[in-house]
Amino acid sequence: MFAVFLFFFFVENNYTLHVALYKALDKNDWESAKSYLEDHPNAVSARITSTGETALHIAANFGRVHLVKKLLELMPKEALEIRSHANFTALSLTAIEGSTKIAKLMVEKNSNILRIQNRHHQIPLVVSAINGNEDLIASLQQDVIFILMHDNTFIDVALDVLQRFSSLATAPDADGMSIINVLARKPSAFPSGNRHGFLQQFIYTFREIGRVWKALTRLVPGVKEMYEKKVIHVQVLELLKVICPQISNLNVQQLANAGAYNAIFLTASFGIIEFFKELLNSSPHLIYSINSDKQGIGLFQEAVLARQHNIYNFISQLGIKNDRAGILTTHSRNNMLHLAGFMAPPSQLERVSGAALQMQREIQWFL
Template sequence: MADPKDASTRYLPLYKAVDGGDLEATKKFLDQHPDALCSSLSTDGDTALHIAVLAGHVDIVEELVGRISALELAVKQKYGSTALNFAAIGGVTEIAELLVEKNRKLLEIPNDHEQIPLVVAALYGHRDLVQYLYLKTPIEELDPTSKNHGAILLTACIMDEFYIALDLVQRYPLLAIAEDTDKDTALHILAQKPSAFPSIHLDPQKASLIASGDIEMPHEGPPHRRSFTKRVLHRISEAFWKGLKLCVPGFTSIYELKLTHLQARELLTCICREVPNLEDEIKLEAVLRKALFEAVKQGIVEFVTEIMKHYPEVVWFYDDKDRNIFFVATAERQEKIFSLIYKMGAKKNSLATHWDKDFNNMLHQAAFLAPSSRLDRVSGAALQMQRELQWFKILTSRYREEDFLQTVPTKLMVGLSMMFFSLATMMITFGVALFIVLRDRIAWVSFPIILLASLPVTLFALLQFPLLVEIFISTYGPGIFDKPKKNLCPSGSTRSSTRCFR
C-alpha cells in the first residue's frame, strides 16, 4: 500500500489544478496518470472529486464524474464523508445533481456523525439543495422508528423550511415528539422562532396586508374534493394574490411571510395533536413546560393559546423559580401573554396571588426593571416610564408616578407641537424679510429662499413626527393590555335589565 504522504506529494500538481479550477490541467494530468483519479491527494484522504466538490468547480466535477464508476463515487475520506456529503456542505445544487444521477445510493450514506447528505444540507441552511435532496432521498430514511435522520431534519427545517417540516410531521407524526441529537423537540425549536408568527414585529400596515385575502396552503387536498363554493373562492383568492404580486413592488415577501405564518400555525397544531401520545407523563410535562416558557419569553401569544387549547392544565405549570406563565410574562414585559389572564375566569385570582421561590408576587415582578430588549422598543425615557407604570412600576422622579400616564406625555406633545410651530413661523418671517430686501436686486431670489427655509422645517417634521404619533397612541390609545370591557348590565333576567335602565 502506497504511503499517503508520498502520494500527496506525487499528486500535488493535480491537487493544485483541481482546487484552482484549472480544467485543462486536470484533464492533462489524469490522462498521463490514470491511477490518480481515485487516489488520496491529501493526508485527510481526499480524492480529486472531494477537492473539486468542496471547491465548487462544477465543470471539473462533471469531468471527474464522467471518468469514475458509480461504486467509486461512494468512496469516503478520512472523516467518513462522501463527495455528496461535501456537496451538502458546499450547497451547490448542480454538483449534487451530477453525483445523484450517477449513484442514488449516495443519498443514504451517512458521515461519521451519522448524518445523511439531506440532514447536512439542512444544518448548513442551503434551502435550494435541501428542497432537491428532500425530493430525491428515500422517505424511509426519515422514519423515526428506525433512524434519527428525520428528527434532526425536522428541527433544522423549522428554522427555515416550514413546508418541509410540515410535510415531515404529516408523513411521520411520531417526529412531533422525537428528540434530535441535542435533545431538542420540534415544539421547543418552534417556540424559539417568533418571526414565524404574525403577532411578533409587524407594523400595522404590513399586518393588515397579511391579514387580508387567503392563500393556497399545502396539503389541503386535491381541488376536485372541495365543494364548488370553496373552489370558486380559492380561484378568486389565487387571482387576488397573483395580481398583488405582479402589481405591488415587494409584495412577494409579504406573500411568503403570510405563507410562513400559516404553515407554522398548522405545524404547531399537528405537533400539539401528537404530543399526548407520549406515554411517559413526566416526559410529556417536561416537553410542554420547556416549550411553553420559551414561547412566553419570546411573546408568541399564538403558540401559548394553542398549547392552552390542547392542554388547559399548563396554566398551573411552574418554571425552576416557581413562577407561572403570567409571572414570567410580567417579568419579560410580554403584555399580549399577560392579557390572557383576563380570560381565566375565577382562576385568575389564584394565578395572580401566587408567590414564587423567592417570595415575590406578581407586583414584585412588575417592580423589577424590564429587560433592555423590551425597554428599547419605546422611544425616550418618559414613554419608558409610562409603559413601566402600566406594569405597576414605582419610580423616583420629580413628577408623581401617575403624571407619567397622561400629564407628562400631554405636555411633551404640546411642547413638540409648539416647537414645530415656532420653527415654521420663524423661518417664514426670515424668508419674507429676505425677500422684501432682495427682490428688487435679485429677481429669482424667492425660489432659493423658499427651499432653504423649508429644509429645517421638513427635517424637524421627519425626525419628530413619528415620536409625536407614538406618544399620542401610547397615551390616549387602548393601552398595552387586551382587557375585555365589562358590561354595564350583566346578562340575566328581564327584571335585572329593567332595573338597570331606571
C-alpha cells in the same frame, strides 16, 4: 423523434466520455479519479451515466465515504442539487443506502438539499424514515432542527416531515432539542411576532395567498417580503396543528422529555400567543407549570416579567384560581406588583419611543 435521438446521443456520448471516471469510482480508486478530474475539471459536476447520475451520485450509491469527501472538496455546492433522470439527488440515494457519515458531509456542504424532493415528492428525511434507517433519521432530524433554529424558510421542510411522521414532533435530537423547543424560540415565524404599518397591515389581512398577493408583489414595493412572511406564517400555523396534538396523551415525564414545559414558558416569554393557545388546548394542565429556574414563577408571572399583555390577558380570561396557577408569590416572596416593578425587557421598551411614553406604559401594569 430527432429530439429524442439527440438526447440519447448526448447522454451516451457523455457517459462514454467519462467512463474512466466511473471505473475509478467503481474500484474505489481515488488517485485515478483525481488524476482524471485534474484533466477534466468539469467532469466533477457532469452527468456521467446514462441515467443522469454525477460522480457524487455514484460514490454515494456505493457508500464510499472517502470518495464523497474528496469530491465535495472539488465541486461547487450547487452541484449537490443536481438530480438524476429519475429525479434523485445524491442525498436521496444516501437516504436509501443509509450512510449517516455521507449524509452529514453533504448537508454541511449545502443544507438546501434537505428540502429537495424525489420523484415521489419525498424529501430525504422522509425517504430515510420509509427505509427504516434509524441512525440516519436521527442525524437528518438534527440537521433540520439546527437549520430551523436559524432559518424560518425551513418550516416547509419540517411541515412536510411531520405531516408524514408526526411522532417526530416530540422526539428530541442528540442535544435534547425538539422541534417544539425550536419553534417556541422563533417569535418572528408567527403572526404575533411581527409588527406592520397601516398599509402593510391592510395588505397582510388578505386571507388567501393567491393571485392578489402575487399581483401586489409586482406592483407595490416591499410586498414581496410580506408575501414571503405570510407564507411562513401560514405554514407555521399548519405546523402547530400537527405538532401540538402529539403532546395530548403524554405523562409528566414524557412532556418534560418532549420539551413541552420549556416550550410553554418560552411562548409566554416571547408572547407567541398562537403557540401558547395550541399547547394549552392540547395539554390544559400545562397552565399550572412552574419554572424552578426562575424562583418558581408561574406562567402568569412570566407574562408580567416579560410584559406580554396578550399572554397575561388570555390567562386572566381563563378564570383559573390564583393559588393553583402559582401566581401569588415566587420562592423569593415576590408578588405580582413586585414583578411589575422590575425593569421591562429592552425588547419591550424599544417598542415605545421616548422615556415618558415608556414610563406611562410601565405604569399600566400596576392598574
